[in-house]
Amino acid sequence: MRADLEIIDEWIQPNIRVLDLACGPGELLYHLINHKKVSGYGLEIGSEDLNTCIQKGIPVLEQNIDEGLQNFEDQSFDLVLMTHALQQFRRPDLLIDEMLRIGKECIITFPNFGHWRSRLHLALKGRMPVSEFMPYNWYDTPNIHFFTFQDFERLCHEKDIKVLRWAAVDGHLKDHWWIRSMPNLFSETAIFHISRKA
Amino acid sequence: MPDAIPVDSVGLVTPQIAHFDKPLMLTCGQTLASYQLIYETYGTLNQDASNAILICHALSGDHHAAGYHDMADKKPGWWDSAIGPDKAIDTNRYFVIALNNLGGCCGSTGPTSINPETKQVWGADFPIVTVEDWVESQARLADLLGIQTFAAIVGGSLGGMQALEWSIRFPERLKSAVIVASAPKLSTQNIAFNEVARQSIRRDPDFFDGRYLDNESVPTNGLGLARMLGHITYLSDDAMGAKFGRQMRHEEYQYNYGIEFEVESYLRYQGEAFTKRFDANTYMLMTKALDYFDPAAQTNGDLAAILSRAQCEFLLVSFTTDWRFSPERSEEIVNALIKAGKAVSYAKIEATEGHDAFLFPIPRYMQAMNSFLTRIADQVMPSASQGESEHAR
Numbered sequence: 001m002r003a004d005l006e007i008i009d010e011w012i013q014p015n016i017r018v019l020d021l022a023c024g025p026g027e028l029l030y031h032l033i034n035h036k037k038v039s040g041y042g043l044e045i046g047s048e049d050l051n052t053c054i055q056k057g058i059p060v061l062e063q064n065i066d067e068g069l070q071n072f073e074d075q076s077f078d079l080v081l082m083t084h085a086l087q088q089f090r091r092p093d094l095l096i097d098e099m100l101r102i103g104k105e106c107i108i109t110f111p112n113f114g115h116w117r118s119r120l121h122l123a124l125k126g127r128m129p130v131s132e133f134m135p136y137n138w139y140d141t142p143n144i145h146f147f148t149f150q151d152f153e154r155l156c157h158e159k160d161i162k163v164l165r166w167a168a169v170d171g172h173l174k175d176h177w178w179i180r181s182m183p184n185l186f187s188e189t190a191i192f193h194i195s196r197k198a
Numbered sequence: 199m200p201d202a203i204p205v206d207s208v209g210l211v212t213p214q215i216a217h218f219d220k221p222l223m224l225t226c227g228q229t230l231a232s233y234q235l236i237y238e239t240y241g242t243l244n245q246d247a248s249n250a251i252l253i254c255h256a257l258s259g260d261h262h263a264a265g266y267h268d269m270a271d272k273k274p275g276w277w278d279s280a281i282g283p284d285k286a287i288d289t290n291r292y293f294v295i296a297l298n299n300l301g302g303c304c305g306s307t308g309p310t311s312i313n314p315e316t317k318q319v320w321g322a323d324f325p326i327v328t329v330e331d332w333v334e335s336q337a338r339l340a341d342l343l344g345i346q347t348f349a350a351i352v353g354g355s356l357g358g359m360q361a362l363e364w365s366i367r368f369p370e371r372l373k374s375a376v377i378v379a380s381a382p383k384l385s386t387q388n389i390a391f392n393e394v395a396r397q398s399i400r401r402d403p404d405f406f407d408g409r410y411l412d413n414e415s416v417p418t419n420g421l422g423l424a425r426m427l428g429h430i431t432y433l434s435d436d437a438m439g440a441k442f443g444r445q446m447r448h449e450e451y452q453y454n455y456g457i458e459f460e461v462e463s464y465l466r467y468q469g470e471a472f473t474k475r476f477d478a479n480t481y482m483l484m485t486k487a488l489d490y491f492d493p494a495a496q497t498n499g500d501l502a503a504i505l506s507r508a509q510c511e512f513l514l515v516s517f518t519t520d521w522r523f524s525p526e527r528s529e530e531i532v533n534a535l536i537k538a539g540k541a542v543s544y545a546k547i548e549a550t551e552g553h554d555a556f557l558f559p560i561p562r563y564m565q566a567m568n569s570f571l572t573r574i575a576d577q578v579m580p581s582a583s584q585g586e587s588e589h590a591r
Contacts (some may be wrong), residue, residue: 050566051566053543054570056573056578057511059542060543062543063544071533072536073537
């Protein structure tokens with residue numbers, strides 16, 4: 001399993017109800033269903049990913065997240081997950097509100113555009129960063145919102161969202177002390193576990 | 199006819215008839231003292247009878263779902279594209295049963311059968327049967343065939359309603375339900391379409407209040423008209439446009455009421471062809487079964503509450519251009535299942551064919567059904583499935 005998913009796995013309690021937004025081929029959900037006995041659903045629109053989930057027996061729903069999540073009731077899931085997808089949606093801020101409406105807690109992972117390599121790329125080359133992890137050109141990227149570790153923290157603060165814990169990892173999804181000390185500069189992937197303040 | 203039976207066909211099949219003498223109490227309050235069901239089977243039932251799939255048909259379907267009755271047949275069964283060796287509903291793995299529902303006109307007891315009490319054709323006196331009655335009679339057929347639990351119950355449209363009813367009525371008797379292009383109940387507009395269809399039949403002077411067989415007549419105009427209307431609602435605007443556009447019969451307008459546009463000719467042909475194979479009373483009865491279906495009525499309209507009884511896994515499929523049973527209607531079922539915490543997957547398939555899409559072998563649709571049923575097969579017969587696929591090779 002991808003290392004960021006392993007970190008998330010450690011944070012998740014067994015036997016809970018999980019909604020995984022943009023679940024892809026369902027790697028994390030498959031693990032959680034089979035090893036942590038969670039019940040849950042994935043949302044996806046990629047037809048190959050959908051089929052992979054059906055093959056593996058992961059309950060998956062073909063639903064476009066940008067068209068809304070009104071069909072899910074308030075606080076109807078223990079946890080709403082979104083790994084490496086928030087930057088692809090039209091209004092990440094409203095989506096986070098929706099996630100916290102549906103789930104008691106949320107775990108969100110995203111690529112940190114504040115990473116030193118991205119900064120250096122832009123500063124020296126004067127062009128939008130293209131990396132191994134984010135291999136797209138500006139015009140064809142599905143990632144329509146670029147934001148940093150700090151941007152996300154600030155949004156949480158503005159929205160009065162409680163950060164239960166966070167982790168920051170490098171391009172190989174490894175955790176190091178220097179990343180933890182300066183996550184905005186050194187992390188390539190940020191992982192946040194959030195909830196509404198009681 | 200096929201010059202040779204295609205390799206992915208179930209081949210030549212012979213319908214069978216099951217007689218039931220145990221009276222069947224119907225939802226409407228009447229009782230059928232005895233009745234028969236005609237059915238076909240494809241594939242082989244395994245030793246522990248764990249590999250059975252029941253196919254439920256829609257409004258005008260029947261028991262002939264796959265294969266050929268005769269080498270002279272022009273067409274195979276109505277769902278041959280989905281049922282067969284290595285097809286989405288794989289007869290190498292599964293034992294598939296398709297029947298003609300009670301009230302039908304293709305060999306099961308219905309309006310064209312003889313009423314044992316009066317020794318006359320039932321006609322319009324045949325009691326109205328509901329989806330619940332069908333499911334009850336299907337369960338009795340399963341008993342007769344020695345099937346306690348189905349691996350899957352599969353149906354499109356009205357057939358999907360039967361699969362849904364199974365999951366509520368006999369939750370322990372199915373491992374999975376595949377519900378395609380269906381709805382938890384009809385919309386007002388759907389009931390309205392059905393009423394126009396019924397009125398066009400009833401107002402045909404050849405209908406004789408449903409006793410047309412006694413009067414040696416057939417309400418072909420009314421039934422044909424009902425089918426024409428139905429047919430329009432099964433297609434999408436785009437599909438009709440692509441198929442016919444404004445293609446004309448003649449080079450110039452004729453300025454009369456004959457056939458000007460090809461679509462008119464097509465609809466007349468469809469309507470007329472239907473009257474040769476289908477009974478008007480059965481058509482009326484099937485539309486009533488559709489209208490009455492509303493399982494959530496038992497729980498004050500709360501679909502999730504009634505579906506909380508279900509124990510099986512679900513696969514729901516809808517089609518983007520289906521406006522008779524739109525994706526939103528399938529999503530009502532999906533959302534209720536989520537609320538009830540049931541295992542459900544849902545695929546919304548891009549298709550141009552409208553409601554009729556459920557009868558077409560659209561690759562993504564077939565793939566989703568196949569992936570789902572393959573995993574169910576591995577689950578219900580973990581060792582056998584491997585052995586059988588070896589055998590199939």
